[in-house]
Amino acid sequence: MASKRLISVIGPTAIGKTKLAISLANHFNTEIISADSRQFYKEMCVGTAVPTTEELQSATHHFIQHKSIFEKYSVGDFEKEAIKKLEDIYSDKDIAIMVGGSGLYVDAVIKGLDEFPIIEPEIRVQLNKAYEEKGIQYLQDDLKKYDPTYYETVDLNNPHRLIRALEVRLASGLPYSTFLKKENIQRPFQTFTIGITAPRELIYERINKRVDNMMAQGLLEEARAIYEHRALNALQTVGYKEVFNYFEGKWTLDFAIDEIKKNTRRFAKRQLTWFRKNESVLWLAHDEQVSVIIERLEERLNKSTL
Numbered sequence: 001m002a003s004k005r006l007i008s009v010i011g012p013t014a015i016g017k018t019k020l021a022i023s024l025a026n027h028f029n030t031e032i033i034s035a036d037s038r039q040f041y042k043e044m045c046v047g048t049a050v051p052t053t054e055e056l057q058s059a060t061h062h063f064i065q066h067k068s069i070f071e072k073y074s075v076g077d078f079e080k081e082a083i084k085k086l087e088d089i090y091s092d093k094d095i096a097i098m099v100g101g102s103g104l105y106v107d108a109v110i111k112g113l114d115e116f117p118i119i120e121p122e123i124r125v126q127l128n129k130a131y132e133e134k135g136i137q138y139l140q141d142d143l144k145k146y147d148p149t150y151y152e153t154v155d156l157n158n159p160h161r162l163i164r165a166l167e168v169r170l171a172s173g174l175p176y177s178t179f180l181k182k183e184n185i186q187r188p189f190q191t192f193t194i195g196i197t198a199p200r201e202l203i204y205e206r207i208n209k210r211v212d213n214m215m216a217q218g219l220l221e222e223a224r225a226i227y228e229h230r231a232l233n234a235l236q237t238v239g240y241k242e243v244f245n246y247f248e249g250k251w252t253l254d255f256a257i258d259e260i261k262k263n264t265r266r267f268a269k270r271q272l273t274w275f276r277k278n279e280s281v282l283w284l285a286h287d288e289q290v291s292v293i294i295e296r297l298e299e300r301l302n303k304s305t306l
Helices: 017-028 053-058 075-090 103-110 121-136 135-146 159-173 198-219 218-230 241-247 253-275 292-304
Strands: 005-010 030-036 095-099 190-197 282-285
Touching: 005 017, 005 075, 005 103, 017 053, 017 121, 017 190, 017 292, 030 075, 075 095, 075 103, 095 198, 103 253, 121 135, 135 159, 135 292, 190 292, 198 218, 218 241, 241 253, 282 292
Parallel strands: 005 095, 005 190, 030 095, 190 282
Antiparallel strands: none
16 A cells, blocks of 8 residues: 555645645545544534535545534544545545644544553543633643643643643643654555645635634524533534633623634634644645646655656
8 A cells, every 4th residue: 555645635724725625636536534623523514614515525525524522532533533444545546635724633644643641530630620610721821831832732722632731741740742753653655745825814814704604604503502512522612612602691792703713813823833843745825726736746746656
């Protein structure tokens, strides 16, 4: 399988990754693996900008709304399932496409996961209690103090991720970031990564427009249907948490919408920080013609066979 290739399409949210991935899948006559952890859950459609029915029909997609928010599903589970799905695709195809903005999930497929220390249950209980009593700001401040490196890339609005990083530090005495992979697992395929980028102002403009579209498409109704389950890990994410605060009377609707936009812009900034660590990425403008992208990509693919 050494001659097999994985084309990974990355970039900040709302930049146009899905559209490009579909074009590439059609050009190479292959299938798409989604590495967007927010789009795994079938109860979360509007708020995660799941590809439209037309887009899903334009190319075969995997890992889109295949789980329920009530199921436990970790990045480790995704890694195993994604590698198995790639094996299936490579049984009769030489190229597969992966697309998504969740850097940890993208890296899990390409590089493999890291080996972390065993966590005593009491540590997790302690941190969950601290979160309930002191709020997410406490977790954010603790992480910034003890692991500023990971603080720069983690989703600061996701308490599950913050607690995970802090429990590793408490269990080992070392920052979570020191456990991140130093040597990559050798996968039986070559990866070629395309990054889509745009000026910050345009990215923010697209994000603001997307949030307005989500509201028009029924984000409030979708969030209300799962509100009673708001404590679940899957729902600790931008777009839902803010609306939950509106339901609870803590915020006005206009303020909640503004917070979704602000937190999504911050998320996009962290996505770019994560992805720019990879020096092998072929960065291309968001408005580059698909024909040009394919031409440049095929140049790289051909060089790798020489």
